[in-house]
Amino acid sequence: MTELVLFFIFGALALVGGLTVVAARNPVHSAMGLMLTLFSLAVFYVVQAAHFVAAVQVIVYAGAVMTLFLFVIMLIGVDKAENLSETIRLQRPLVVLVGLTVVVVGVFVAVGGRFAWITGVVGAGPEVNGTAEAIGDDLFTTWLLPFEATSLLLIIASAGALALAFFRPRRREGKEEGAP
Amino acid sequence: MTVTVDWYLILAAVLFVIGAAGLLVRRNAIVMFMSIELMLNAVNLTFVSVGRELRDLTGQFAVFFVLVVAAAEVVVGLAIIVSIFRTRATASVDELSEMKG
Amino acid sequence: MTEWIWLVIALPALGTVFLHFFGRRIGEPYAGWIASATIGSSFVIGLIAAVPFLRGEAHAETVYLFDWIPALGAHAELLWDPLSALMVLVVSGVGTLIHVYSIGYMHGDERFGRFFTYMNLFATSMLTLVLANNFAVLFLGWELVGLCSYLLISFWFTRPAAAAAGKKAFIVNRIGDFGFMIALMLVFTTFGTLSYSQVLENPGELLGAGTATAVGLLFLVGAAGKSAQIPLYVWLPDAMEGPTPVSALIHAATMVTAGVFVVARTAPIYALSETASVAVATVGAFTALLAATIAIAQRDIKRVLAYSTISQLGYMFVGVGSAAYVAGMFHLMTHAFFKALLFLGAGSVIHAMADEQNMNKMGGLFGKMKITGWTMAIATLAIAGIPPLAGFWSKDEILGTAFEKGGFYYLLWAIGLLTALLTAFYMTRMFILTFLGKPRWAEGVHPHESPRTMTVPLMVLAALSVLGGLVNTPFRLGLEHFLEPAFEGVELAHAPEGALLWILAAVSVLAGVVGILMAAALYLGPEERRERLLGQIRRPWFAMENAYWVDQMYGRTIVIPGKKLSIWAAFTFDNGVIDGIVNGVGVLVQRLAAALRPLQTGLVRNYALVLAAGVVGLVVWFLSSGGL
Numbered sequence: 045m046t047e048l049v050l051f052f053i054f055g056a057l058a059l060v061g062g063l064t065v066v067a068a069r070n071p072v073h074s075a076m077g078l079m080l081t082l083f084s085l086a087v088f089y090v091v092q093a094a095h096f097v098a099a100v101q102v103i104v105y106a107g108a109v110m111t112l113f114l115f116v117i118m119l120i121g122v123d124k125a126e127n128l129s130e131t132i133r134l135q136r137p138l139v140v141l142v143g144l145t146v147v148v149v150g151v152f153v154a155v156g157g158r159f160a161w162i163t164g165v166v167g168a169g170p171e172v173n174g175t176a177e178a179i180g181d182d183l184f185t186t187w188l189l190p191f192e193a194t195s196l197l198l199i200i201a202s203a204g205a206l207a208l209a210f211f212r213p214r215r216r217e218g219k220e221e222g223a224p
Numbered sequence: 225m226t227v228t229v230d231w232y233l234i235l236a237a238v239l240f241v242i243g244a245a246g247l248l249v250r251r252n253a254i255v256m257f258m259s260i261e262l263m264l265n266a267v268n269l270t271f272v273s274v275g276r277e278l279r280d281l282t283g284q285f286a287v288f289f290v291l292v293v294a295a296a297e298v299v300v301g302l303a304i305i306v307s308i309f310r311t312r313a314t315a316s317v318d319e320l321s322e323m324k325g
Numbered sequence: 326m327t328e329w330i331w332l333v334i335a336l337p338a339l340g341t342v343f344l345h346f347f348g349r350r351i352g353e354p355y356a357g358w359i360a361s362a363t364i365g366s367s368f369v370i371g372l373i374a375a376v377p378f379l380r381g382e383a384h385a386e387t388v389y390l391f392d393w394i395p396a397l398g399a400h401a402e403l404l405w406d407p408l409s410a411l412m413v414l415v416v417s418g419v420g421t422l423i424h425v426y427s428i429g430y431m432h433g434d435e436r437f438g439r440f441f442t443y444m445n446l447f448a449t450s451m452l453t454l455v456l457a458n459n460f461a462v463l464f465l466g467w468e469l470v471g472l473c474s475y476l477l478i479s480f481w482f483t484r485p486a487a488a489a490a491g492k493k494a495f496i497v498n499r500i501g502d503f504g505f506m507i508a509l510m511l512v513f514t515t516f517g518t519l520s521y522s523q524v525l526e527n528p529g530e531l532l533g534a535g536t537a538t539a540v541g542l543l544f545l546v547g548a549a550g551k552s553a554q555i556p557l558y559v560w561l562p563d564a565m566e567g568p569t570p571v572s573a574l575i576h577a578a579t580m581v582t583a584g585v586f587v588v589a590r591t592a593p594i595y596a597l598s599e600t601a602s603v604a605v606a607t608v609g610a611f612t613a614l615l616a617a618t619i620a621i622a623q624r625d626i627k628r629v630l631a632y633s634t635i636s637q638l639g640y641m642f643v644g645v646g647s648a649a650y651v652a653g654m655f656h657l658m659t660h661a662f663f664k665a666l667l668f669l670g671a672g673s674v675i676h677a678m679a680d681e682q683n684m685n686k687m688g689g690l691f692g693k694m695k696i697t698g699w700t701m702a703i704a705t706l707a708i709a710g711i712p713p714l715a716g717f718w719s720k721d722e723i724l725g726t727a728f729e730k731g732g733f734y735y736l737l738w739a740i741g742l743l744t745a746l747l748t749a750f751y752m753t754r755m756f757i758l759t760f761l762g763k764p765r766w767a768e769g770v771h772p773h774e775s776p777r778t779m780t781v782p783l784m785v786l787a788a789l790s791v792l793g794g795l796v797n798t799p800f801r802l803g804l805e806h807f808l809e810p811a812f813e814g815v816e817l818a819h820a821p822e823g824a825l826l827w828i829l830a831a832v833s834v835l836a837g838v839v840g841i842l843m844a845a846a847l848y849l850g851p852e853e854r855r856e857r858l859l860g861q862i863r864r865p866w867f868a869m870e871n872a873y874w875v876d877q878m879y880g881r882t883i884v885i886p887g888k889k890l891s892i893w894a895a896f897t898f899d900n901g902v903i904d905g906i907v908n909g910v911g912v913l914v915q916r917l918a919a920a921l922r923p924l925q926t927g928l929v930r931n932y933a934l935v936l937a938a939g940v941v942g943l944v945v946w947f948l949s950s951g952g953l
Binding site: 244247248249251317318320321322323324325 | 924934
């Protein structure tokens with residue numbers, strides 16, 4: 045019963061957040077919308093016994109990543125309302141068309157009811173409990189190699205970000221760069 | 225009435241489609257980036273939900289790794305946006321069309 | 326020592342590389358001495374390695390170096406048998422003398438170092454050719470000597486005539502090489518390998534009589550190109566545009582004998598085909614006669630020697646074509662001595678006369694150039710076949726063998742005898758016009774004897790021309806015993822014995838003497854008589870002087886139509902058809918690209934839309950095709 049209530053409240057919040065991301069004129073509002081969605085998902089993770097993932101979601105995503113987003117928005121000064129009218133011809137109608145197709149397919153699948161969402165053995169064994177201990181146990185045994193690989197990835201990413209930050213475009217004499 | 229895995233999956237699908245639509249409609253690179261994050265999170269939700277249904281912790285590990293990769297991606301992506309902004313003074317991807325045929 | 330025989334090739338190769346990079350810096354005369362030292366060392370190594378053969382106690386040995394083309398049975402492998410030993414000694418021995426001579430001859434040339442680079446490269450290539458143990462390595466050397474010939478003929482490439490002569494030599498040789506290559510392919514398809522040891526061991530097993538004839542004739546085509554036989558001899562006279570030591574080394578002593586060597590090497594194949602052997606001998610005999618008649622009327626001293634070389638090569642072909650392989654190789658060796666000497670002597674004369682080659686502007690040089698004069702006299706007598714000089718023994722052995730064979734070979738013997746008379750005549754004529762009589766020098770020419778580096782090789786070669794024939798006399802068949810192991814399983818033809826031998830020898834000596842006397846009478850006698858006699862045969866003389874216009878005929882029938890065809894192919898066919906197709910494809914791609922270009926908008930969101938549409942489309946397809 046609790047789950048049902050939580051699902052409807054935070055499901056609605058997640059959708060509102062998602063729509064805000066897409067529809068807000070001001071990027072700062074978009075960021076706030078995304079934050080809302082992220083928090084809602086964190087709630088769902090807790091509900092589904094993924095405690096560690098929920099914590100990481102809040103700390104890394106809602107904390108670090110969103111801060112970074114806001115930081116960049118402020119830095120490059122796009123924190124004001126922008127024109128949302130479409131400039132590319134046919135882009136909007138086609139997006140609508142593609143979207144409608146997805147909706148139709150989705151409805152068709154949902155109503156048809158014959159579609160197996162999940163293939164595999166369902167409900168065998170004990171309920172999962174994603175505590176930090178359970179995750180840590182497996183992470184440093186079964187998943188050690190991918191885990192170490194991600195550390196390498198993070199180092200490369202930070203080095204790449206540094207390199208890009210230090211990059212200064214060279215001025216070519218008298219020539220507008222990249223003119224078509 | 226209990227919440228089944230299907231509900232979560234449908235919610236995730238809707239969020240995913242919203243993200244995809246944002247990616248196609250918005251021209252501010254930062255907002256597009258946020259749309260991508262939205263899509264990634266939608267997928268994460270499916271991982272956790274299906275993992276719970278299957279009584280398997282692997283779904284949560286997938287989320288963990290997606291999270292790390294997304295973080296790395298955000299760092300590099302935002303750095304690229306900043307350096308583009310420094311040369312072009314714009315965050316609109318429509319103005320970056322030098323590769324036009 | 327045999328396992329070190331690869332050094333014979335490696336040393337000049339090393340010299341080539343070294344001189345290529347440092348030849349100019351080292352300069353005169355050290356570049357020449359280095360080149361001479363490398364090939365001289367090759368000679369010494371060859372001599373030491375040949376000692377067991379001289380003792381008559383060793384068998385042929387192969388020296389395996391490394392895998393090259395296993396599919397062809399062609400490894401980098403050398404064959405050290407009496408035949409290759411003889412060739413190595415001739416090539417490196419005569420080569421060393423000519424290298425030393427060149428130090429003097431090329432004095433003052435601005436590309437002194439480069440000249441010796443090429444000379445060493447030639448030595449490398451020629452030694453590779455003779456030491457090969459399979460047809461692939463042989464062909465490698467065969468092509469490389471052709472290249473060196475080209476490079477050295479057109480060494481003074483700023484002279485149009487030299488450049489043209491180099492081209493001509495190369496192209497005419499290509500014709501021969503074409504036959505040679507087909508022969509190799511035929512050998513490969515028949516035997517499945519190019520290795521001597523498998524092909525020549527017992528060729529009769531796999532080689533039918535018809536194929537043997539075909540292979541033999543095709544090898545003859547190749548040999549005719551390289552050894553300047555009818556109909557491919559026309560390049561050799563023009564090759565005289567090269568420096569004279571080159572003429573001596575490549576176009577008299579060594580490279581041009583490669584054809585003879587190949588026929589001797591493939592003797593087991595020729596033993597299977599009477600037709601091919603007769604063809605070799607016939608081509609040789611007619612070439613000998615034709616070239617000798619042309620040589621009679623030449624004015625240019627080097628051209629006389631060039632045609633003489635062609636003629637003598639013809640003798641060698643008669644020898645190897647009569648299955649007298651030893652006699653052919655014997656003549657190859659003695660010819661290398663006296664013809665190298667003649668060329669080097671001519672070079673000495675040309676050097677002294679300030680690059681004058683016309684004999685009509687020489688005369689009376691004997692007093693000025695004692696050493697050159699005496700050595701040239703020896704060489705003249707040697708080639709004229711006067712005993713006991715070298716030419717007599719080898720030439721007589723060939724003629725004797727041909728006579729002994731009988732039948733059709735009687736004709737070849739007669740031609741050979743006539744050629745011997747003509748040879749004696751034109752050589753004496755050349756000697757008289759050059760060294761005797763009154764001086765007819767151009768103004769400002771002061772003949773002088775050449776430096777020591779040039780005269781010493783002359784004297785050594787003169788000694789060899791005198792004594793070289795003694796290695797294989799009817800009294801003591803030294804060379805024959807030496808070479809016999811190389812021709813195991815091949816029936817060798819022999820010169821006659823007893824009274825017939827003496828009669829034939831007397832006849833051929835008589836021919837030589839008559840030739841000499843005729844020339845002496847004509848050219849030492851009063852001038853009016855000569856004018857009158859030559860006037861009576863003015864027309865044939867004119868034809869001989871112009872080499873029967875063979876060059877012009879080739880030009881009319883082959884070169885000009887060939888050029889026209891090339892022009893048509895280049896300008897009509899290539900521009901119209903080939904370029905048309907290529908351009909058409911290009912235009913088509915351009916049009917297509919122009920039509921597709923708008924698709925690439927450069928807008929990221931457009932691409933993303935297409936991507937999304939694609940994904941959705943795939944999902945729809947999956948679902949509709951069985952997912953639901």
